Amino acid sequence: MWNLAKSYVLVLYLHACKGQSCPEIAQWVDSITGFSSEYPTTESWGAVQVIGPPDVFPSYRSSEFAWCPSSDNYDDDEHLQVMFAKPVLLTGVDVYETYHAGFTTRILAFDGQNWVTLWSTSTPYYTAEVRVHSPTLNVTGILTREIRVHGDCRPSGSWIEIDAIQLRGYAPSCGQSCPEIAQWVDSITGFSSEYPTTESWGAVQVIGPPDVFPSYRSSEFAWCPSSDNYDDDEHLQVMFAKPVLLTGVDVYETYHAGFTTRILAFDGQNWVTLWSTSTPYYTAEVRVHSPTLNVTGILTREIRVHGDCRPSGSWIEIDAIQLRGYAPSCGQNCTELAQWVDSISGFSSEYEYARGWAAVQVIGPPDVYPSNDGSELAWCPSDDSYDGDEHLQVVFINNC
Structure with missing residues (x-):
């Protein structure tokens, strides 16, 4: 037996x-x-x-x-x-x-x-x-x-x-001792391209809270890729002031919305794909894109957003990006x-x-x-x- x-x-x-x-x-x-x-x-x-x-x-x-x-x-x-x-x-x-x-x-x-x-x-x-x-x-x-x-x-x-x-x-x-922290972009760490008109439509326009939202319109106060580069993989890489235990990301798309294809986070060693889609689209409406993430809880302060211009056949614009999460100290009481x-x-x-x-x-x-x-x-x-x-x-x- x-x-x-x-x-x-x-x-x-x-x-x-x-x-x-x-x-x-x-x-x-x-x-x-x-x-x-x-x-x-x-x-x-x-x-x-x-x-x-x-x-x-x-x-x-x-x-x-x-x-x-x-x-x-x-x-x-x-x-x-x-x-x-x-x-x-x-x-x-x-x-x-x-x-x-x-x-x-x-x-x-x-x-x-x-x-x-x-x-x-x-x-x-x-x-x-x-x-x-x-x-x-x-x-x-x-x-x-x-x-x-x-x-x-x-x-x-x-x-x-x-x-x-x-x-x-x-x-x-x-929830009272461990509130969710929401941050706007503090600095830019990379981008695929930007519209070449001084700082207008530049990547730096994404820094801080929204300037355009809730309006749907093209604005020099949002990031737009170069007019020579309206392809299937534009991206914007941003840094936030404080690292957090990730809970969510909000992308403020204020012109030719629906274009986001991937959202990634840097965990200190690797870029981790939080969310992706193979079916971007075009809509003439403002959108705050806050998808359900496949990965949460990682410690991060750097996010990269990829977008596809092809559905609109033209340029895309991002007004702001918000990172949400808990302070790293929230996990310190979690003993085995x-x-x-x-x-x-x-x-x-x-x-x-x-x-x-x-x-x-x-x-x-x-x-x-x-x-x-x-x-x-x-x-x-x-x-x-x-x-x-x-x-x-x-x-x-x-x-x-």
């Missing part, structure tokens, strides 16, 4: 801390604020069963300690609306589906004024396995304490059950944190012998190490499942 050479996959959900003063907070449901329906048997299978930590998980089974919609109502849009004790700057939501899993279709959060859709899918499914549904959210960082989860019963053709819901986020005060497993969120299989060799044996510090022995105090997959993709999914306590 113990010498089989097999491949195992360990999936770790380790939530990053932003220093000891700003740990991620994880909360279970505190109260129920709404639901589409519930199974009509006193409190059994009622919405109130979702309050607090899981009662059923990690088991896959129907249980009176989970919420189930009414048997008259197994339709495409059941929902459960819950409140948590403390408002947080949202980072994640975990839905514990313990019967007929795969049904969640939408997760929304109330921001104090509106319901914001955090995640949605048009393809719910059915699986006879437990699932902790922790999707990558389209919106994070909003202040909330109320969540609504929608589910579709139709894939299973029967009822669905939610055991618990967890809200994750940072305390509202976390070592944690043992706090709970199990999923597994491919486990050896069926009471709690011996079960997934829960991984919780806490080692029981067997440094011995090289088979032990019921360690997790082992089922002897029916010695295949190429066993896995164990674990959660660590969200605390610095």
